[in-house]
Amino acid sequence: MTHLQNNLQDVHIHLEKGPYTAEWIEQFVREAVSKGIQEIWLLEHCYLFPEFVPMYDDLRRCSGFIDKWLRRKAGRRNLTEFLRLTEEIRGRTYPVKIRFGLEICYLEGKENFLFRQTESLGLDFLVGSIHFAGAFAFDHVPELWQGQDVDSIYRQYFRHAFSLADSGLFDGMAHPDSIGLFGHTPSYPLTGFYDILAGKLAARHMYAEQNSGVYRRCPETAHFGMQPELLSAMKKHGVPLLTASDAHCPEDVGDGIRKLAETL
Numbered sequence: 230m231t232h233l234q235n236n237l238q239d240v241h242i243h244l245e246k247g248p249y250t251a252e253w254i255e256q257f258v259r260e261a262v263s264k265g266i267q268e269i270w271l272l273e274h275c276y277l278f279p280e281f282v283p284m285y286d287d288l289r290r291c292s293g294f295i296d297k298w299l300r301r302k303a304g305r306r307n308l309t310e311f312l313r314l315t316e317e318i319r320g321r322t323y324p325v326k327i328r329f330g331l332e333i334c335y336l337e338g339k340e341n342f343l344f345r346q347t348e349s350l351g352l353d354f355l356v357g358s359i360h361f362a363g364a365f366a367f368d369h370v371p372e373l374w375q376g377q378d379v380d381s382i383y384r385q386y387f388r389h390a391f392s393l394a395d396s397g398l399f400d401g402m403a404h405p406d407s408i409g410l411f412g413h414t415p416s417y418p419l420t421g422f423y424d425i426l427a428g429k430l431a432a433r434h435m436y437a438e439q440n441s442g443v444y445r446r447c448p449e450t451a452h453f454g455m456q457p458e459l460l461s462a463m464k465k466h467g468v469p470l471l472t473a474s475d476a477h478c479p480e481d482v483g484d485g486i487r488k489l490a491e492t493l
């Protein structure tokens with residue numbers, strides 16, 4: 230599909246560092262306008278809301294690292310307030326189109342829980358992410374990769390990615406090959422995995438993000454957007470590709486979006 234330069238989108242922007250107020254949203258809007266972006270999709274990590282925290286219990290039991298991280302981060306925000314904000318913003322007019330959603334950690338076996346927690350939220354979109362390979366928090370710090378079996382981590386990552394697509398819970402998949410952020414590669418080619426993943430996303434009519442966030446975090450080791458081979462597989466299967474910054478603050482809205490759009 231073609232994405233015209235005159236319809237720039239940033240479909241992955243986190244609100245988490247500011248209050249649930251129209252003033253906070255307007256900072257994101259101003260940044261988008263200044264960068265010529267017409268549409269922004271605002272979201273939160275699901276673990277910020279207490280309603281989603283029980284989903285991580287098994288992971289916490291398996292990993293002290295994940296438990297400690299969730300103790301710092303999880304359950305800090307109020308879902309009712311978030312939903313109230315979405316209603317308030319929908320009642321106003323802005324120079325950019327705004328959508329609200331959630332970035333959901335997809336965890337195998339938690340599909341029913343996720344379905345129940347999300348079915349009546351009335352959000353515009355749900356994007357699924359793989360942030361853990363089994364109980365391995367692969368995208369936190371590179372030191373955690375020491376001594377890990379890269380080949381089996383990649384196999385596990387793609388197994389999760391396939392189930393994410395098959396689950397039917399999500400409108401799209403975030404940063405589809407973020408597993409490579411610290412520069413690790415398996416000893417075998419990923420072509421077959423890419424093809425299966427793209428086929429599954431297409432079958433579910435899901436979009437995939439062409440996301441600059443991982444590169445912004447790890448410019449030394451991460452690829453800018455998807456690996457070219459994965460991008461080709463997505464295009465071959467006709468998966469809609471949407472540009473995304475993964476901004477966690479207003480200044481990063483639209484980061485790399487034009488360059489990402491050119492790859493599409």
Ligand SMILES: [Zn+2]
Pocket residue numbers: 332358360403404
């Ligand atoms: Zn993510």
Ligand SMILES: [Zn+2]
Pocket residue numbers: 241243332475
């Ligand atoms: Zn994100």
